[in-house]
Amino acid sequence: MKITDIQLGMVRVPLKTPFKTALRTVESVDDIIVSIHTDTGHIGYGEAAATAVITGDTHGAIVAAISTVIAPRLVGREIADFNALTRLVQTALERNTSAKAAVEIALYDLFAQLHGAPLYRILGGGDPVISTDITISVDYIDKMVADALSAVDRGFGALKIKVGKDLGVDLERIRAIHAAVDGRALLRLDANQGWTPKQAVHAMRQLEDAGIEPELLEQPVKAHDLAGLKYVTDRVHVPVMADESVFGPVELIELIRMRAADIVNIKLMKTGGLSNAIKLADIAGLHGVDCMIGCMIETSISVAAAAHLAVAKSDVITKVDLDGPSLCAWNPVDGGVAFDDAEISIGDAPGLGIVSIRDVQPIAC
Numbered sequence: 001m002k003i004t005d006i007q008l009g010m011v012r013v014p015l016k017t018p019f020k021t022a023l024r025t026v027e028s029v030d031d032i033i034v035s036i037h038t039d040t041g042h043i044g045y046g047e048a049a050a051t052a053v054i055t056g057d058t059h060g061a062i063v064a065a066i067s068t069v070i071a072p073r074l075v076g077r078e079i080a081d082f083n084a085l086t087r088l089v090q091t092a093l094e095r096n097t098s099a100k101a102a103v104e105i106a107l108y109d110l111f112a113q114l115h116g117a118p119l120y121r122i123l124g125g126g127d128p129v130i131s132t133d134i135t136i137s138v139d140y141i142d143k144m145v146a147d148a149l150s151a152v153d154r155g156f157g158a159l160k161i162k163v164g165k166d167l168g169v170d171l172e173r174i175r176a177i178h179a180a181v182d183g184r185a186l187l188r189l190d191a192n193q194g195w196t197p198k199q200a201v202h203a204m205r206q207l208e209d210a211g212i213e214p215e216l217l218e219q220p221v222k223a224h225d226l227a228g229l230k231y232v233t234d235r236v237h238v239p240v241m242a243d244e245s246v247f248g249p250v251e252l253i254e255l256i257r258m259r260a261a262d263i264v265n266i267k268l269m270k271t272g273g274l275s276n277a278i279k280l281a282d283i284a285g286l287h288g289v290d291c292m293i294g295c296m297i298e299t300s301i302s303v304a305a306a307a308h309l310a311v312a313k314s315d316v317i318t319k320v321d322l323d324g325p326s327l328c329a330w331n332p333v334d335g336g337v338a339f340d341d342a343e344i345s346i347g348d349a350p351g352l353g354i355v356s357i358r359d360v361q362p363i364a365c
């Protein structure tokens with residue numbers, strides 16, 4: 001199975017409701033789709049999200065990185081020579097993690113197709129059904145409470161509540177949702193870097209005093225402030241999770257050395273794809289650090305790859321935040337992983353199981 005061509009396109013899917021965090025508001029998924037074509041007729045699919053405020057990646061940069069730097073290294077090569085291919089992707093250029101992720105996802109799709117098995121089995125196997133949380137965007141309190149109640153009614157057992165704006169209002173948001181769901185869901189808090197270390201400690205103590213025990217607090221402080229993250233971790237009972245602070249193995253090793261957080265959020269758009277994500281899970285597992293698998297605003301193409309990884313690494317990846325497809329108004333994929341609200345289930349089709357993707361606008365390279 002030899003790579004003959006790499007094509008790019010753009011998929012646009014509106015979200016059911018605007019996605020709002022301390023960093024940004026977004027109303028649709030606008031992602032770059034990669035399709036890798038082979039001489040056997042097999043096609044591997046990948047997706048890159050341009051989350052400039054987190055990864056620094058833009059649509060233009062993703063297209064340029066893939067078409068001018070990564071693709072020329074891959075065309076003509078054998079999928080069977082897999083480790084060499086992922087090395088070529090990772091060493092092609094610095095950073096550009098979303099572009100690397102999209103290409104690696106498509107390569108893993110093809111490698112699993114070559115072996116006639118779903119990707120999670122190639123990665124080691126596992127129980128192909130997992131549960132995800134869902135994001136409650138930061139908004140007016142009444143809207144957040146209504147969104148939280150609707151999510152619980154749809155069967156979500158964990159809510160990822162976005163905060164990180166005005167601290168006083170954030171506390172009111174959490175108290176109101178806690179009271180409304182009345183123990184029917186775990187509460188995960190994600191401040192997306194919006195608080196100072198002292199504000200984060202103050203907030204968690206206020207919640208403790210009110211008898212509210214969130215399952216975790218994600219990225220309370222600035223991405224590069226590992227000392228600040230450690231300050232919070234050392235002072236609160238709630239487990240602290242690093243998200244924007246950890247992209248790849250180098251940051252994770254430093255985080256573990258400093259004991260700056262209790263949990264780490266692995267996302268393919270930060271790691272540059274599956275090969276580094278596997279390394280992160282293995283390093284974390286070795287040190288007894290649990291992981292969440294997360295996503296950006298992505299459809300069921302790249303989130304499918306994350307789900308396959310979560311299944312294969314379920315000993316270390318104990319928390320799942322793969323709600324991207326549930327946030328979308330419709331699913332552009334035929335075949336693939338089934339995202340049914342909280343339940344994610346993977347079938348027996350080889351690779352990612354994607355048959356086709358609808359409404360992809362070709363990008364001329």
Ligand SMILES: C[C@H](N)C(=O)N[C@@H](CCC(=O)O)C(=O)O
Nearest residue numbers: 051135294295296297321323324
């Ligand atoms: C979508 C997912 N639940 C999530 O919250 N992901 C990110 C933010 C992604 C984005 O801004 O596109 C996170 O901070 O965990």
Ligand SMILES: [Mg+2]
Nearest residue numbers: 190218219243
């Ligand atoms: Mg986060």
